[in-house]
Amino acid sequence: MKIKDYLQKAKKGNWAVGQFNFSTLEQLKAIIQAVEKLNSPVILGTSEGESRFVGLKQAVTLVDSYRQDKNLALFLNLDHGKSFDYIEKAIDAGYDGVHFDGSGFDFEENIRTSKKIVEYAHKKGVLVEGEINPILGTSRVLEKIPEASQKDLTDPKQAFRFIRETKVDSLAVNIGSFHGIETTGKSPVIDFNRLKEIKGQTSDKFLVLHGGSGIADKDIKEVIAQGIVKINVNTELRIAYTNALKQVLKNKPLETTPYKLMPEVVSIVSKIVEAKIKLFGSDNKT
Ligand code: G3H
Numbered sequence: 001m002k003i004k005d006y007l008q009k010a011k012k013g014n015w016a017v018g019q020f021n022f023s024t025l026e027q028l029k030a031i032i033q034a035v036e037k038l039n040s041p042v043i044l045g046t047s048e049g050e051s052r053f054v055g056l057k058q059a060v061t062l063v064d065s066y067r068q069d070k071n072l073a074l075f076l077n078l079d080h081g082k083s084f085d086y087i088e089k090a091i092d093a094g095y096d097g098v099h100f101d102g103s104g105f106d107f108e109e110n111i112r113t114s115k116k117i118v119e120y121a122h123k124k125g126v127l128v129e130g131e132i133n134p135i136l137g138t139s140r141v142l143e144k145i146p147e148a149s150q151k152d153l154t155d156p157k158q159a160f161r162f163i164r165e166t167k168v169d170s171l172a173v174n175i176g177s178f179h180g181i182e183t184t185g186k187s188p189v190i191d192f193n194r195l196k197e198i199k200g201q202t203s204d205k206f207l208v209l210h211g212g213s214g215i216a217d218k219d220i221k222e223v224i225a226q227g228i229v230k231i232n233v234n235t236e237l238r239i240a241y242t243n244a245l246k247q248v249l250k251n252k253p254l255e256t257t258p259y260k261l262m263p264e265v266v267s268i269v270s271k272i273v274e275a276k277i278k279l280f281g282s283d284n285k286t
């Protein structure tokens with residue numbers, strides 16, 4: 001089955017596929033461990049920065065080798081690709097999906113570039129996710145929640161036109177979530193009405209929630225019930241990885257063998273992925 005088949009299955013069954021980002025082998029191992037344990041399809045995400053660190057070809061090869069070796073439903077997605085050129089490189093390297101974040105462009109330019117990307121990607125069977133309004137914040141600990149006003153949220157009519165003209169497969173929607181976690185742990189306020197309106201205009205497409213870290217579990221369940229089929233999570237995994245590594249180094253000051261230091265880190269990150277998979281309802285769906 002392809003990535004599209006799983007998103008279709010999720011849409012019918014009212015659950016969501018998680019996208020978990022990675023930029024180190026240990027993060028990837030943590031995600032794979034959770035997938036193996038829970039028989040869940042997952043999308044492995046790499047942002048432009050993450051993919052530059054890992055290498056586009058190397059990310060493809062790593063994911064392919066796990067997929068084949070262990071017969072897992074793993075898919076690789078370029079997250080927040082910002083230009084046609086970089087997205088073309090990811091497609092040529094063998095990514096299964098690409099997210100073109102054209103939210104920094106003017107709307108008409110975003111439509112033109114998204115359309116060009118869709119034409120290129122679809123020839124190679126690659127799924128395309130588009131974006132209109134930027135999802136605020138960055139995937140890290142933030143001192144202050146970015147304040148999204150009504151005008152920052154995805155406009156349902158614009159979404160309809162964007163999808164009709166570009167033919168993207170999925171749409172990253174801004175319904176109040178943001179990238180990162182606020183220091184106090186305050187959850188974002190999700191605009192469920194807006195989601196309902198967007199869904200009404202885009203029912204044949206896949207809706208994606210970005211900024212999946214730090215959202216209350218009950219809100220995650222509600223967005224899935226209302227039609228979100230893919231949820232992106234990064235910050236929670238980054239924080240868990242970094243904190244676990246700091247702790248392990250502190251506990252074992254004389255240990256210098258990476259493969260003896262890292263299993264504990266992998267296992268802590270993996271537990272978080274497991275919890276997300278269960279929350280999204282994607283366990284036992286392969
Ligand atoms: O594109 C990646 C996600 O939107 C990650 O968001 O870092 O808040 O989990 P997050």
Ligand code: ZN
Nearest residue numbers: 135210211232
């Ligand atoms: Zn995002």
